[in-house]
Amino acid sequence: MPKSKLTRDDLRRAAEKYKNWGKWGATDEVGTLNYTQPEDIIAAARLVKKGKVISLALNFDQHGPQGAKSKYPSLGRINPLHVMLRTGTDAYSGVLDHRGIRAADDIVVMPLQSGTQWDGLGHVFYENNMWNGYDCREVTSTGANKCGIEKTKNRMVGRGVFLDVARVQRTEALDDGYAITGEDLERTAAAHGVRVKRGDFVIVRTGQMEAKLAAGNWDGYPGGDAPGFSFETLDWIQDHEIAAIASDTWGCEVRPNESEAGINQPWHWITIPIMGLTMGEIFFVADLASDCAADNVYEFLFVAPAIPITGAVGSPTNPLAIK
Amino acid sequence: MPKSKLTRDDLRRAAEKYKNWGKWGATDEVGTLNYTQPEDIIAAARLVKKGKVISLALNFDQHGPQGAKSKYPSLGRINPLHVMLRTGTDAYSGVLDHRGIRAADDIVVMPLQSGTQWDGLGHVFYENNMWNGYDCREVTSTGANKCGIEKTKNRMVGRGVFLDVARVQRTEALDDGYAITGEDLERTAAAHGVRVKRGDFVIVRTGQMEAKLAAGNWDGYPGGDAPGFSFETLDWIQDHEIAAIASDTWGCEVRPNESEAGINQPWHWITIPIMGLTMGEIFFVADLASDCAADNVYEFLFVAPAIPITGAVGSPTNPLAIK
Amino acid sequence: MPKSKLTRDDLRRAAEKYKNWGKWGATDEVGTLNYTQPEDIIAAARLVKKGKVISLALNFDQHGPQGAKSKYPSLGRINPLHVMLRTGTDAYSGVLDHRGIRAADDIVVMPLQSGTQWDGLGHVFYENNMWNGYDCREVTSTGANKCGIEKTKNRMVGRGVFLDVARVQRTEALDDGYAITGEDLERTAAAHGVRVKRGDFVIVRTGQMEAKLAAGNWDGYPGGDAPGFSFETLDWIQDHEIAAIASDTWGCEVRPNESEAGINQPWHWITIPIMGLTMGEIFFVADLASDCAADNVYEFLFVAPAIPITGAVGSPTNPLAIK
Amino acid sequence: MPKSKLTRDDLRRAAEKYKNWGKWGATDEVGTLNYTQPEDIIAAARLVKKGKVISLALNFDQHGPQGAKSKYPSLGRINPLHVMLRTGTDAYSGVLDHRGIRAADDIVVMPLQSGTQWDGLGHVFYENNMWNGYDCREVTSTGANKCGIEKTKNRMVGRGVFLDVARVQRTEALDDGYAITGEDLERTAAAHGVRVKRGDFVIVRTGQMEAKLAAGNWDGYPGGDAPGFSFETLDWIQDHEIAAIASDTWGCEVRPNESEAGINQPWHWITIPIMGLTMGEIFFVADLASDCAADNVYEFLFVAPAIPITGAVGSPTNPLAIK
Secondary structure, three states: OOOOOEOHHHHHHHHHHHOOOOOOOOOOOOHHHHHOOHHHHHHHHOOOOOOOEEEOOOOEOOOOOOOOOOOOOOOOOOOOEEEEEEOHHHHHHOOOHHHOOEEOEEEEEEEOOOOOEEEOOOOEEEOOEOHHHOEHHHEEOOEEOOOOHHHHOOOOEEEEEEEEHHHHOOOOOOOOOOEEOHHHHHHHHHHHOOOOOOOOEEEEEOOHHHHHHHHOOOOOOOOOOEOEEOOOHHHHHHHHOOOEEEEOOOOOEOEOOOEOOOOOOHHHHHHHHHHOOEEEEOOOOHHHHHHHHHHOOOEEEEEOOOOOEOOOOEEEOOOEEEO | OOOOOEOHHHHHHHHHHHOOOOOOOOOOOOHHHHHOOHHHHHHHHOOOOOOOEEEOOOOEOOOOOOOOOOOOOOOOOOOOEEEEEEOHHHHHHOOOHHHOOEEOEEEEEEEOOOOOEEEOOOOEEEOOEOHHHOEHHHEEOOEEOOOOHHHHOOOOEEEEEEEEHHHHOOOOOOOOOOEEOHHHHHHHHHHHOOOOOOOOEEEEEOOHHHHHHHHOOOOOOOOOOEOEEOOOHHHHHHHHOOOEEEEOOOOOEOEOOOEOOOOOOHHHHHHHHHHOOEEEEOOOOHHHHHHHHHHOOOEEEEEOOOOOEOOOOEEEOOOEEEO | OOOOOEOHHHHHHHHHHHOOOOOOOOOOOOHHHHHOOHHHHHHHHOOOOOOOEEEOOOOEOOOOOOOOOOOOOOOOOOOOEEEEEEOHHHHHHOOOHHHOOEEOEEEEEEEOOOOOEEEOOOOEEEOOEOHHHOEHHHEEOOEEOOOOHHHHOOOOEEEEEEEEHHHHOOOOOOOOOOEEOHHHHHHHHHHHOOOOOOOOEEEEEOOHHHHHHHHOOOOOOOOOOEOEEOOOHHHHHHHHOOOEEEEOOOOOEOEOOOEOOOOOOHHHHHHHHHHOOEEEEOOOOHHHHHHHHHHOOOEEEEEOOOOOEOOOOEEEOOOEEEO | OOOOOEOHHHHHHHHHHHOOOOOOOOOOOOHHHHHOOHHHHHHHHOOOOOOOEEEOOOOEOOOOOOOOOOOOOOOOOOOOEEEEEEOHHHHHHOOOHHHOOEEOEEEEEEEOOOOOEEEOOOOEEEOOEOHHHOEHHHEEOOEEOOOOHHHHOOOOEEEEEEEEHHHHOOOOOOOOOOEEOHHHHHHHHHHHOOOOOOOOEEEEEOOHHHHHHHHOOOOOOOOOOEOEEOOOHHHHHHHHOOOEEEEOOOOOEOEOOOEOOOOOOHHHHHHHHHHOOEEEEOOOOHHHHHHHHHHOOOEEEEEOOOOOEOOOOEEEOOOEEEO
């Protein structure tokens, strides 16, 4: 953690340093997902050797993390509300038979960032701009006219690399407030015998989610203190030209934040609007962690399609590690 | 199309003939998805040769097919309603700055079968039973206690085979009411130089969706007349031991149905509750069709994870063909 | 509280004793609201002497009682989720100007019994029947075909009588578990100088809500222990031929219930389906209590229209006491 | 209809002329509802002579006007979506019995202006201001910090006056595009033998809704051409110091609008943000029209409470005329 707290000037300098605007053309809307090239996808598919599929999604239901106690206001993020439109009890009661079919149906009311999810590039603004320099007013009450999550619909495929930082540090879970550094990531990769490279999808385990699940209580998880990425990982991310990064915490970056008062989630200020980095949050990595620990293989084919909701600034996803 | 209309007795006989209950044990909840084995996934991954990802999802928005005119009542299936919880215009207006971050957020109200979707095994009942013989009362207003879509969370991966029936029949779109037979499927596969085998995910193109998109109007699509699977394809499906089947229509099977009055979607009566067959509907296959026509390769790695909403009887999906 | 706990046999006897089925004809769907006659409305209007309107509604928002800790499962009852469809920040940002009008708009996702509300006659069943003997299967996933709240659309007007039981008992709030008896109600009315009569809307104050509001915490309110109506008030209710009854608690009747294990809300088993009694819950009565204490007038014109949502089994309401 | 179309300059002049900002103090949030005084409510209650309650609400369901064809984009206004959380079929199926009570429950997803409704004072802005001069940025994605509909919770009570313009003009429905003038309103009142006065709630019938209902089709209703208030009624409204005005059309004012291109709903530009006038739309007045025609009494007690959803810019209502 830096000795002195990050100031707005620090952020301004970081914005200049890490700015990828224009890198993939003036009309690009997917940012670092461009790093993944067809040859990377081909190579990633070659990593499938066991035929095993591991889901990195929490189930979406009332047991999710939203609504837990936290100092952070939820602002409308509830757990998904799944409601039936027709049921098997309707069927049993005979009230569907006039339709000639006994069928159930359902609907969900779901904040797009209520569970395992992608932050789209319309999610965070830097001053009045979003990714690639678009005006933040492109995201109105009707949705994101630029950088909507639907633009990623055929992009979330590549090599996945799992970095089990907690395991390498021989702890069940990193402490809240622990700021993961680029060096931590490098050391973890080295311990796993993998090298992160251009176009990869990097998934990082802090162990925090498993600790909350073991406790049977999400209090403190949504927006509370957490281990997570240090601001200085921006260097590591930029250098490695990764496609996306994800973690098992609510918000990827370390909390309390490394910034002075009035600056919330400074790492997000840079990653999304300035670098164009798609981020995954609330990833459930326990099963993946066990499997990788068992076979000592920390790379795999990663497929985590967003639901292409037009103009959305995030999306639930069921990310799959295929080994 | 059969000379005589299917009766309840015909369905009863079909239910006996195609019943897979117990085939994967008394507690199975995913049915024919069990056909796909690890070696099939490994082999499917080997099909990735171009590093090209093709999405089979329609975008989810107000331009979807729900609400179009149709003789079929929608019963609560609306197009997804995407609403912003915070916006870039909030950011621009300065009203987010007290939070220390300028971020947008959003929510969706989405019938789970409103767009490109999987029918889960809790979706259709045969009399008082669901797949594997479970009591239909397992699907209550609180959701599906058995066969919820979340049970498939690491299952929707395997070899995809695309059968472009319309193309092989040299038409832009099959006529409404055209009943695709098992022979049609075989002939299409042969023309494409592929063989469907155990554990495959079969995606069939009728061309109907593209015709509606070209017309700029979904009228007649949701529940209206359509080309689709004949009841007799049950033989072909059972014989080939496929994992799942999907199509570009609203409801997979031919409409008007081949059944007498009072029996709606007879093929569904058998496929879902009796065979345990997961089905995909409203798949957007135009891009896949072009690509396959161009390279003449009709097989690929198919990854189409459901969003694991606990107790859901269906799920939106962004199915990916990876070639 | 009764010495012995209410059994199913007790409920069966009560069902016979209090059954009003058929009293207003075989097709009636509003039950005791029929007690209020035109002359009662005329007389009630004469009670307006100060021209003062007092709302008995809590505001509907995220500060409502749903989601508070309770031993009772919420089963989908969340606080109302109010989301904007267009905003003043959109206006300020200029993004609405192409429409030629700067206007905001909004939407709510609201369980109908999430705040101040009426229980409709489709809300509770006695065995397989609802009010007036209708089959409970009239309430399907598509809503209540019988006794929907819309049937009351011009009924919720009459003489209101406020019974401040807590005040008369010289306490800020009755204790949790305190069972209000018919004698308590009589004694309260006598202390207030009012007599309850046919067709009245009776509003009862326990003080519990104000205690929760004062504590700044709803824990225990939704479904937790509470003061409330004793089962024996059924006699008082039936004898007085009241139109409806309401209270400031979550569920009107005393909790823990007076019944043996396995019988939840025994008073509800009788009031709604057997007597046809409409009930108000989560009424905010603090302002009314102050006003009545000040002028010692405990009767008024009461107008509390339900929102006529077709087939609904309850409705939010903004009940008005007009004095 | 004016000879020349209204320009922005005309609106600017009107804004100066009709501006009521500050009239009820700098912190007022309810505008012309202030005109209604206690003595008006007392007098209004005296109008109750028959004890008859007439609802002016359409039922809220899938048969409402939203989604009908119109040149006007609906922008998220759907008909209310009413979904059950528990049902009588659940009860019948026995799946609720573990809870000890057989009860149904429900939820609604409802745009606040989807049916019979009040436009709150946060609904329309004039340039960057809302009613009383508040900054339009007070209405953010979290709702209206000023002039939320909840501020009216004890205000919607007073004398109602019904002006059946269609009837007095001896037509079933005024023509689309017919601009009702102040003189029309005066003439109608005279024909009915009533005089509109300070603090009244004025309800105006064009007949358009009944024509749509008779046709069994809402096409053209939501935002299409319609009879309605002429811009010049602003004089009449201001002079009469009415509390609120309502009509049976989608948007009160005449359509096509009397303004030049680029100015949509010019009357709204002035009524809501400049005058502070609350407005009712989509009022169902057929029953009231019949009753008034029969007894020739066009005044009554009017009670139409909004549901006090915090920060809402509108609200569904079940307005009651009590005669």
